[in-house]
Amino acid sequence: MAKVEPFEIGGQLIPPGTRKTIDLPLPPLYTHTSVALPVHVIHGRRPGPTLCVLAAIHGDEINGVEIIRRLLGSRALNRIHGTLLAVPVVNVYGFVQQSRYLPDRRDLNRSFPGSERGSMASRLAHTLMTEVIDKCTHGIDYHTAAAGRTNLPQLRVDLDTHPEALELAKAFAPPIIMDMGTRDGTLREACKDIPMILYESGEALRFDDVCIRAGLRGTLRIMRHLEMLPPQKKSTVSHEPFIANDSEWMRAPQSGIIRSSVPLGSAIQKGQVLGVIADPLGGSEESVVSRRNGVLIGMTKMPLVHEGEALFHVACTSEVKRAARAVNEFHQGYEDP
Numbered sequence: 494m495a496k497v498e499p500f501e502i503g504g505q506l507i508p509p510g511t512r513k514t515i516d517l518p519l520p521p522l523y524t525h526t527s528v529a530l531p532v533h534v535i536h537g538r539r540p541g542p543t544l545c546v547l548a549a550i551h552g553d554e555i556n557g558v559e560i561i562r563r564l565l566g567s568r569a570l571n572r573i574h575g576t577l578l579a580v581p582v583v584n585v586y587g588f589v590q591q592s593r594y595l596p597d598r599r600d601l602n603r604s605f606p607g608s609e610r611g612s613m614a615s616r617l618a619h620t621l622m623t624e625v626i627d628k629c630t631h632g633i634d635y636h637t638a639a640a641g642r643t644n645l646p647q648l649r650v651d652l653d654t655h656p657e658a659l660e661l662a663k664a665f666a667p668p669i670i671m672d673m674g675t676r677d678g679t680l681r682e683a684c685k686d687i688p689m690i691l692y693e694s695g696e697a698l699r700f701d702d703v704c705i706r707a708g709l710r711g712t713l714r715i716m717r718h719l720e721m722l723p724p725q726k727k728s729t730v731s732h733e734p735f736i737a738n739d740s741e742w743m744r745a746p747q748s749g750i751i752r753s754s755v756p757l758g759s760a761i762q763k764g765q766v767l768g769v770i771a772d773p774l775g776g777s778e779e780s781v782v783s784r785r786n787g788v789l790i791g792m793t794k795m796p797l798v799h800e801g802e803a804l805f806h807v808a809c810t811s812e813v814k815r816a817a818r819a820v821n822e823f824h825q826g827y828e829d830p
Contacts, residue, residue, distance in 0.1 A: 500536040500543075500576050510538040510626045513534060517624050520613050521583065524597075528586065530620060533579040533698060541575025542719045545625055546712060548580070548635040550602050550680065552587020553697040556641075560708040562723050569713060573821070575721045578625055581734025584617070591698060593639065603678035622683060631661065631719065632689040633712060634680055637704075641795040643696040645757050645788075645820070646707050647808075648734075649673050651681060657826065659690035659736075664718035665711035666730045668758070668823035669790055669808055669816070672738040694796060703827045732822030737810050740790065742803040745770055751798050758824070759789045760817035765806045770798060785809040788816045 499506040503515040506619045516529035546564065548557025562580040570577065582588045585795075594600055599614035607618025614710060626632065638644040645786065647669040650658040654675070662670045675682035681689050692711065694704035714730070716722045745751070753768040761783050771778040781804055791806030810816050 495540045497536075497538060499538055500534060502532060502534060502578070502628065507534045507536045509536055510601040517620055517686065519620060519711040520616055528641045530580065530585060530617070531582065531627060533581075535565075535570055535573055535579070537573040537575050537721075537806075539574040541573070541721050542630040543576040543578065544627060544716065544721065545578040545580065545629040546635070547583050547632065549584050549588050550634065551581045551600075551636065551639075551697075552584040552590065552592050554593075554637040555698060556637050556695045556701060556704050556708065557692070558588075559700055559705050560635055560712065563705070564712055567709075567713065569722050569747065571771075572723060573716075573721055575719070577716075577721070578629060580621070580625060581632065583621060586613070586617075590733060593697070602680060603676070605677045605680050605683035606792050618683075626680075626684060626687070628759060629687055631715075632684060632687055633715065634689055634691045635708060636691060636693050637697050638791055639695070640697045642791060642793050643690070643757060644693045644806075644822070645669065645790040646692070646694040646704050647671055647790055648690050648692055649681075650688075651675050655688040656683050658690055658790045661688060661690055661715055661718065663734055664714045665692070666710065666714060666732070666823075667692070667734055668732065668820040669788065670734045670736045671740065671790075671808060672736060673740075677685060687751075703824070704714065706827060707823075729827040735788075735810070735812075737787070737808040737816070739809040740787070741807055741809055742782055743767060743805040743807065744779055745800050745802045745804055745815055747772075747777065748798065748800045749773070749777075750796050751781070751793070751804065752796075753792065755789055757789055757792055757819075758820045760813045761787050761789055761807050761830070762813065763787070770783040773783050778809060786811060786813050788813070788820060
C-alpha cells in the first residue's frame with residue numbers, strides 16, 4: 494500500500510487517520526472582530542481522491558450547511574480513503590447576517606478566482622481557491638434558490654468542460670441533471686482543473702428535509718463512486734436521472750398578485766397556464782403561459798410580483814413524460830416509510 498503523507502492546509506499538517514478543523518484567517522470586521530473560514534479535514538490512512546464539499550457561498554442558502562453537518566457525523570467516514578475537505582459556511586459574513594451577500598454587497602459567486610489584493614469578496618474567493626480548491630481533485634457545491642424562490646433538487650454540470658462530471662452526477666442521482674455552461678466569476682467557472690458539480694435544492698433560510706437527505710445520500714454515493722468509501726451491498730437509487738441541456742424562465746406579463754396553479758416538479762406543456770396574475774382591485778387578470786415543454790424545476794414563492802419578474806423555471810425537453818417519471822420516482826424514494 495502506498496504511503497500516505499500528512500495533508501497540509503493553512504500552514505498545518507494533518508496526519509493520516511486523523512481529522513481536524515482548521516481556521517483560515519479572513520479580513521476582520523471594522524469592530525476589530527476576527528473572522529475565519531472553518532475547514533474540517535478528514536485525512537484517511539489510505540490513498541484516494543481529495544473531495545471538497547462547500548455550502549453557503551451565498552450566506553442565506555443553508556440546506557448545504559445541514560448536509561455537511563450530517564455528513565461529518567456519518568460513521569461511514571471512519572473508513573475513508575483519500576481526504577475530505579468540508580467547508581459548511583463559505584460566506585461567513587453573509588451567514589451571520591442571514592444575507593446572500595457580503596458586507597460590501599458583492600456576490601461571492603461572481604468574484605472567483607479572486608485576488609489577495611481585491612475587494613472583501615475577492616479576498617475570500619482567493620483564500621478558498623488557494624487553500625481548498627487547488628488541493629482537491631473533485632468538488633460539490635451546495636446551493637438553494639434565491640430569497641423568495643424554491644428549486645427542485647437538481648445538479649448543474651458543464652459537460653463541455655468536464656465530461657467526466659456526468660458519471661459523478663449520475664452517481665449522486667438527482668431527478669434532473671442540468672448540463673449548463675458557467676458564468677464569469679462563478680466557482681464552477683474558476684474550477685478549470687477539477688469537476689465541480691453544483692447541487693441546487695430548496696429555498697433560502699429554510700431547511701427542506703427531502704432536499705437535505707437527498708444531498709447527503711448523493712454525496713455519500715459520489716464518495717463510493719470515487720472509491721473513497723466501501724461500496725454499498727444494495728443500491729438505494731430507484732430512478733434514472735433525466736439530463737436536460739436547456740431551460741427558460743417564464744416571466745410576469747403584468748404586475749400584481751399571482752395565484753400559481755402548478756407545483757414544483759410538474760410536467761409542463763407548451764401553452765399551459767402556470768398561474769394567473771391579478772391587480773389588487775381585481776380589475777385585470779392575465780395568465781402566465783409556458784412557452785416550452787418540460788419540467789418545472791424552480792418557481793417563485795412570493796405572491797406579489799412585478800412585470801418582467803422571473804416566476805417559473807422550466808427545464809426544457811420534448812421527453813416530458815420521461816423527465817416527469819424521473820421526478821416522481823425520485824420523490825417516491827424519499828417518502829417517509
